[in-house]
Amino acid sequence: MPMTSVESGNLTQVTKDVHCLTNQIVNLCFIGKADDWILIDAGMPKSANIIIKQAEILFGKNAKPKALILTHGHFDHVGAANELVEKWDIPVFAHPLEHPFLTGERSYPDPDPLVEGGLVAKISGLFPEEPINLGNNISLLPEDGSVPGLPDWEWMHTPGHTPGHVSLYRKADNTLIAGDAFITVKQDELLKVMMQTKEVNGPPRYFTPDWEQAEISVAKLAGLNPATAVTGHGRPMSGKELSAGLKKLVNNFKEMAVPDYGKYVEHPNRGND
């Protein structure tokens, strides 16, 4: 299936009813049509107005989604969540294992500033001071894999990058929204807004604590053989470019995705120090 790629500014039409908005360094998705749409992820902090404006361009004045679905709770994916929920009065859904990180109960493991390709200096200025707390507005994704408001989609548990990370999949046209389970940009270009070279890559290194699970999740998504994929970072990809990229990543996961050094990487030669 060819990707339409109708681009206006930072918006890309990915399929008939899936639009991807690039918000600084991160992507979020609008799925559906006027009066019947869902928002996937909530961008960077302070981006509520940009998201609301984009929604109104797509779906008309005062457009509001039926729900917000979170792939995971990292700050660059939940930045505007509280403001959007307040304005729109909508439910937010996430995986049960992600809940503690969305209600202030738990913090994610510390980012690894020394990881290969970690780019801490560039990204640290973007960190919010407080972890997000969505309080009572957060609901559990249904156990049967269905996605509230999106009857032809299913969610899949794809942990590794975070414990409760999910990806969304629509079988009818083989469309995947992968969150940060894998990304389509080179790790060292992750934070560049312009000139991002397309390349299927493992999850963002700086924030990924469980590489074993991350590898299993990538294999699971590659096994779907998606025709089109939107990821949390990088441009949407489709067709052969995507399938070849995923195959290469699965076959070379340790070399391509797992950093050579970093605190969440095992050191087989170092013993128990």
Ligand SMILES: [Zn+2]
């Ligand atoms: Zn993330």
Ligand SMILES: [Zn+2]
């Ligand atoms: Zn991310």
